[in-house]
Amino acid sequence: MTPAPLPTDRAALLQRLAAPRRYDLAVVGGGASGLGVALDAALRGHSVVLLEAEDFAKGTSSRATKLVHGGVRYLAQGDVHLVREALHERVHILRSAPHLAQPLPFVMPTYKLWEAPFYGIGLKMYDALAGKxxxxxxxxxTPGQALRLLPGAQPRGLKGGVKYWDGQFDDARLALALARTAAREGALLINHCAVTEVLHEAGRVAGLVARDAESGREFRIQAGCVVNATGVWVDALRRQDAEAAGGSAPPLVAPSQGVHVVVDQRFSPGDHALLVPSTADGRVLFAVPWLGKLVLGTTDTPRPDVPLEPEPFAQELDFILREAARYLRRAPTRADIRSTWVGLRPLVRPGGAEGGDTKAISREHTVLAAPSGLVTVTGGKWTTYRAMAEDVLARCAEAGVLPARGPSRTAGLMLVGADTATRSPALSRAPGMHLYGAEQAAVAALPGAERWLAPGLSEAMVRFAARHEYARTVEDALARRSRLLFLDAAEAVRAAPGAAEVLADELGPAHDVALPAFQSLAAGYVQHGRVGMA
Structure with a gap:
């Protein structure tokens, strides 16, 4: 029997945060790495609090290419350790939430005679590294087989292809499943609550000061161990911690951005993804069927800053559309774009080097313990979040800031909503109730289950987001509980007033659901021809 979903009433959560206690572990950052640390620690019996300044997975962790993969391009770069680790971690994600993460077949169409044997041998190595x-x-x-699997591929000059397997997922909803599973295990997680200061006692980290974004209320939180898991923004907290001791912290992150473009699935119909291993400038191009649309990308462009809402550079959109036109039978144009999103990647600087080509920087994660005891984790990739959490907790124990409490228990763990009784529909299908897995009945029981605000989004789903999924704003609901903003920004603009009405009914008329801010965000992208979540 599926347990009743836990409520995420904010007043109750803040009351718990205000209660005097000393946590074993305080995690700053509600992306994949921070949520993974919180879940692992809670399962080991630690008292855990996690604070996120915006919304869970608001940054990088909701803006991935939607692939749970070992990284074919990393194998080509010789990063065998990362690929092997990712391939073995991949299966843990697929088993933990089969409604949100599933195997995905890829086809690499080949247009030169040498490509099929060359890439095929490399992919056989990929299989060998995965093992069991x-x-x-x-x-x-053959060319005919490749076109049957990829009917949208360019047939002119096609010599054949190579088929291989990886995985795909709904990144934001998987992050939410991690958060809700950690809460089930006793962790306290609060979004829209920014950490403003690291507390010190005798030169050692002793806790945090946090501010509720909605009320402005401040909280002082005592914790024996503090983990900085703020992704591409880790350097800000590292600097603050170092300056409190009269020191400095050189930059750790070399930011890179990846742009993704969403078009209708008619440009590459079917359940197979397309991979181009080497485009005109040596980058990889994906065309991935996802939630009824087609995701094209990605780019890998260095940038000197780390904005909360990064925008695609014009040349990046041009690159994706130009390369897609080379490999698809029908060439998508800017007029065909339904949404875009930009993800900032927290790549770790090699030896502190400034600038450079981020394509050459390893995607492996780094865990550092400062003299104050602050533990920072950055780098890595979504697929290895669980292994990253294990490494973080091991480093905390080595630094003497968190007692060791047995091995990790996350391998084989089923996340909230996981449904093992029925086979989940493919993630290439349009969104709907199937994305709620074992909790579909709980959603259907709420008022408005038959009132549709947009295709795949019911009033009941918004109510569920407010009651059980920490949603506080229209953006929370339409960008990360529903993925509507990532799939069709214009449709999200149309659905926003209805979603705001439901949220106000659930959260109270005095609560600001930030409808104008959302409308400005989404409508601005539609107007400028780069629709979606930038």
């Missing part, structure tokens, strides 16, 4: 954690075997395809 593999999802399917690599196959060589």
């Amino acid at each position: 954690a593999g999802l399917g075997r690599t196959e060589w395809l």
